[in-house]
Amino acid sequence: xxxxxxxxxxxxxxxxxxxxxxxxYFIRSPRRSLPMIYICGxxxxxxxFQIVCVPVVLTKPHEFxxxxxxxxCVLAALSxxxxxxxxxxxxxxxxxxxxxxxxxxxxxxxxxxxxxxxILVILIQMVMALITQCFDGDDAYYVVQSLLTVExxxxxxxxxxxxxxxxxxxxxALATMPMWVAYLSRISGMHPTIISHSCLGVxxxxxxxxxxxxxxxxxxxxxxxRLPIFLIFVSILYVFGNVSIYTNExxxxxxxxxxxxxxxxxxxxxxxxxxxxxxxYENEGxxxxxxxxVTLTVTNVVAAMCSTSSIFLIGLLIGxxxxxxxxxxxxVQVALRLLVTCVPLLIYAGIFLMx
Numbered sequence: 001x002x003x004x005x006x007x008x009x010x011x012x013x014x015x016x017x018x019x020x021x022x023x024x025y026f027i028r029s030p031r032r033s034l035p036m037i038y039i040c041g042x043x044x045x046x047x048x049f050q051i052v053c054v055p056v057v058l059t060k061p062h063e064f065x066x067x068x069x070x071x072x073c074v075l076a077a078l079s080x081x082x083x084x085x086x087x088x089x090x091x092x093x094x095x096x097x098x099x100x101x102x103x104x105x106x107x108x109x110x111x112x113x114x115x116x117x118x119i120l121v122i123l124i125q126m127v128m129a130l131i132t133q134c135f136d137g138d139d140a141y142y143v144v145q146s147l148l149t150v151e152x153x154x155x156x157x158x159x160x161x162x163x164x165x166x167x168x169x170x171x172x173a174l175a176t177m178p179m180w181v182a183y184l185s186r187i188s189g190m191h192p193t194i195i196s197h198s199c200l201g202v203x204x205x206x207x208x209x210x211x212x213x214x215x216x217x218x219x220x221x222x223x224x225x226r227l228p229i230f231l232i233f234v235s236i237l238y239v240f241g242n243v244s245i246y247t248n249e250x251x252x253x254x255x256x257x258x259x260x261x262x263x264x265x266x267x268x269x270x271x272x273x274x275x276x277x278x279x280x281y282e283n284e285g286x287x288x289x290x291x292x293x294v295t296l297t298v299t300n301v302v303a304a305m306c307s308t309s310s311i312f313l314i315g316l317l318i319g320x321x322x323x324x325x326x327x328x329x330x331x332v333q334v335a336l337r338l339l340v341t342c343v344p345l346l347i348y349a350g351i352f353l354m355x
Contacts, residue, residue: 007188008195012203015075016041021082023298025089026291033217035210040295041082042207043270046180047301048074053155053176058351061155061168067179068186114228121235122209125253129201134254139196142178142258146192149182174348175307177259196257204256208265209234215273218280259306263313267303271314274299275321279329297341304348311349315342 020041024032052071060066144160152158156169172178181200185192190199212234213227220226241249251261274296300318303310319342322335 004188004190008184008190008199011075011184011187012042012199013038015079016045018079018082019044019075021086022078023291023294025082025085026294033214035213039207039210039214039270040291040298043295043298043302044078045075046305047298048078049180049183050176050301050305053179054174054348054351057155057173057176057179058168061157061173062153064149064153064155064179064182064186067155068183071183072187108225111225111228114232118228118231118235121232121239122206125235125239126202126205129205129253129256130198133197136255136258138255138258139193141172143181143193143196145172145178146181146185146196149179150185150192155179170352171308174304174352175259176305177262180305181257201256204262204266205252208252208269211266211269211273215269215276218273218276260309263303263306263310267299267306267310267314268317270299271296271303271317275318275325279325279334293337293341297344300341301344304345308348308352311345311352315345318342 017038018041020037020039023040023044024037027036049071052074053067056063056067056070141160145156148158148160149155156173157165159166181192181195184190184195184199188195209231212231216227216230217224220230238249238252241247242253244250248264251258252265255261274292277292278296300310300314303314318338322338325334325338326332
């Protein structure tokens with residue numbers, strides 16, 4: 001059990017940090033921070049799984065072990081690349097990460113108390129996700145699909161409801177979130193149900209608030225004292241957001257492991273944050289934005305991994321942003337660059353229509 005937990009920590013915490021050093025290398029201080037590195041790395045790891053898994057699902061659905069081998073090798077290679085880039089930059093430019101956290105003002109006791117409260121509320125949500133259980137009818141498909149993949153080494157070839165063989169389920173085959181859970185289970189040796197109901201919430205909930213933290217840094221950069229208050233306010237919305245079974249908050253807290261919850265809460269929020277970063281007036285030079293453009297494209301791949309409905313949901317969101325930015329900046333190139341980031345969505349839409 002201890003070894004399984006350590007392996008999950010390696011896959012869900014350590015490896016994303018190493019992989020995140022690659023896009024982080026192209027984002028200069030003071031924009032770069034540890035939460036930003038982790039967000040970019042986690043999204044990149046999920047996108048890489050989608051890129052590796054979909055071709056195998058479509059061509060060799062009975063060889064999940066092939067996905068495990070290829071994806072593990074890719075993660076190892078990119079982790080080495082990320083560490084290498086970080087070491088090289090440290091030798092050339094010193095520790096740029098330390099510069100991000102240097103404050104030019106004295107932090108008041110009130111602000112320290114607010115930060116403690118913000119972190120405490122987030123920790124409570126993580127603990128509740130770990131020790132409590134919320135069962136959902138969709139588990140009969142998504143969690144069972146992960147379990148079938150682990151036990152039979154097949155992908156979307158068996159009906160979870162009946163256990164009978166079936167042709168490729170294209171509606172779900174392009175959204176490989178259950179396969180990602182199966183990968184975590186295969187590597188760690190932990191049951192897919194435990195990973196889904198207990199482990200992922202402990203990782204995805206802080207990831208959500210890291211993205212809100214990054215948004216808050218932009219929204220309140222002139223007065224960072226408001227940032228912990230912003231996080232507390234967002235936490236209150238999530239804790240008391242179960243006013244309907246259809247709200248984002250309900251999905252995040254009770255269906256954290258499902259792709260639709262990640263799409264609604266993390267992917268859409270990440271797109272919002274990245275667009276804010278790219279077009280923030282404080283940016284200086286195109287080289288600072290390269291990492292964000294790459295991460296925005298990666299986020300679109302993750303959205304496709306979570307749900308096939310993201311093909312038009314995320315595309316519509318980015319299209320609306322592109323139209324507004326084009327009018328605001330009076331530059332059609334803005335919309336064209338955003339369109340390029342939607343290419344993965346167009347590719348998956350084409351696959352869905354042709355196969």
